[in-house]
Amino acid sequence: MSQGPLADVAFWVFGLAAVVAGWLVFRTDSMVRAAYWLFASFVAVGFIMVLLGARFLGLVLVLMMAGEMTIMAVFMVMFMMNPAGLNPMTMVHQHRTAIVAGVVAFAGLAGVGLVADFPDRPVAASAEPTAELGRELLGDSMLVFETAGVTLLATMIGAIALAAKRGRFGDATTGSAAPELDPAPPPEAEEGTGHDHHHGAGGGKEAGS
Amino acid sequence: MSLPALLVVSAALFGVGVYGALSQQTFVMIMMGLELMLSGAMLAAVALWAAATGGNPKGQLLTVVAMTVMAVEAAMGFALVIGIYRIRRADMTEKIKRLRG
Numbered sequence: 276m277s278q279g280p281l282a283d284v285a286f287w288v289f290g291l292a293a294v295v296a297g298w299l300v301f302r303t304d305s306m307v308r309a310a311y312w313l314f315a316s317f318v319a320v321g322f323i324m325v326l327l328g329a330r331f332l333g334l335v336l337v338l339m340m341a342g343e344m345t346i347m348a349v350f351m352v353m354f355m356m357n358p359a360g361l362n363p364m365t366m367v368h369q370h371r372t373a374i375v376a377g378v379v380a381f382a383g384l385a386g387v388g389l390v391a392d393f394p395d396r397p398v399a400a401s402a403e404p405t406a407e408l409g410r411e412l413l414g415d416s417m418l419v420f421e422t423a424g425v426t427l428l429a430t431m432i433g434a435i436a437l438a439a440k441r442g443r444f445g446d447a448t449t450g451s452a453a454p455e456l457d458p459a460p461p462p463e464a465e466e467g468t469g470h471d472h473h474h475g476a477g478g479g480k481e482a483g484s
Numbered sequence: 485m486s487l488p489a490l491l492v493v494s495a496a497l498f499g500v501g502v503y504g505a506l507s508q509q510t511f512v513m514i515m516m517g518l519e520l521m522l523s524g525a526m527l528a529a530v531a532l533w534a535a536a537t538g539g540n541p542k543g544q545l546l547t548v549v550a551m552t553v554m555a556v557e558a559a560m561g562f563a564l565v566i567g568i569y570r571i572r573r574a575d576m577t578e579k580i581k582r583l584r585g
Contacts, residue, residue: 277485286485290493293527297500297520301508313516320497320523326485327534332547336526339551343558350512350562354569366509366576373507381499384528388491393532398539411541412548419545423552430556434563440570 277326286326293319306351314344328398331405490531497524509576511568515561519554526550 277285296316300309317340324333367373398404412420440446497520504517526547533543565575574580 283485286489290489293523294493294496294500297497297523300516300520301500301504301513306510306512309513309516313519316497316520317523320527323490323493323527324530327490327530328539329530329534329544329547332526332530332544332551336523336551339555343555346562347512347516350565354512354565354575366513367507368509368578370507373503376506377499377501377503380502381495384495384498384524385492388495388528389488393487393536396536396538398534402539404539404541404544407539407541408544408548411545416542416545419549423549426552427555430559434559437560437563438566 277328282326286323289319289322289326292316293323307348310344310347310351313347314340317344328402328404331408487531487535490535491528494524494528494531497521497527499524509578511561511565511575511577514577515558518557518561522550522554522557 293316296312296319299312300316303309303312318337321333321337321340324330324336327333501517501520501522501524504520505514506517508514508517529543529547529550533540533547537543568574568580572580
């Protein structure tokens with residue numbers, strides 16, 4: 276952990292920046308800007324981690340979020356209405372409940388942080404946290420590390436399966452309800468194939484029984 | 485840079501995340517709230533590792549696990565949004581009246 280007045284000033288600047296940027300995520304009209312405010316918040320958190328001595332984790336966090344927030348911004352432009360925030364808007368529900376829940380969560384956790392008596396054993400100045408983490412990851416805790424890797428692999432496969440346009444048995448939308456918000460109602464042909472498909476499946480079942 | 489101050493900052497991040505996840509209507513904004521909550525949790529874990537464990541590397545390992553959770557959450561969230569958008573043309577929670585596909 277870095278000590279001294281400079282580290283203190285840096286901590287308060289980054290801490291305030293992290294919270295304020297996190298708050299602005301939900302205050303800005305533009306969703307792309309919201310993604311970049313969230314990135315700013317994560318960068319500040321990453322720098323605090325670096326100040327605390329977890330240099331590897333802090334920089335990995337910044338690297339990971341740089342990629343994720345770029346995807347998020349592209350995603351907003353692709354899918355969301357009004358991504359550029361040209362019209363002012365608030366899109367919230369149960370606003371009061373959410374504010375109360377957020378304040379209660381903050382008060383509870385901050386209260387624990389202020390009241391609880393934690394042991395005072397700071398990281399030794401001579402320690403090499405990154406090297407120790409590397410030894411831990413490929414030593415005693417290798418199972419944890421490998422489990423995380425397999426989990427990420429399973430996530431990749433699951434995400435591809437969920438997002439794929441075609442499944443094993445045809446189009447991913449087969450059998451689904453018609454889109455509710457399609458500006459142009461689906462042409463007759465599409466309805467017809469849906470019904471044909473349905474009748475076909477039902478007929479087959481009847482014939483089978 | 486004391487431990488209580490660090491924990492208060494992480495609690496503030498978590499609180500803002502709770503507010504966002506509960507109040508936002510857009511799926512991606514809800515995911516942003518969840519990520520803010522995870523960022524608060526990771527900051528608290530690193531703070532406790534740095535101040536209270538004497539540099540036990542298992543404290544950093546916990547943060548690595550939290551980062552994995554964040555990656556899984558983001559990937560599955562994006563995939564689900566794509567799936568829902570393709571079928572219902574919906575990008576907000578209010579537009580999904582039924583979950584059955």
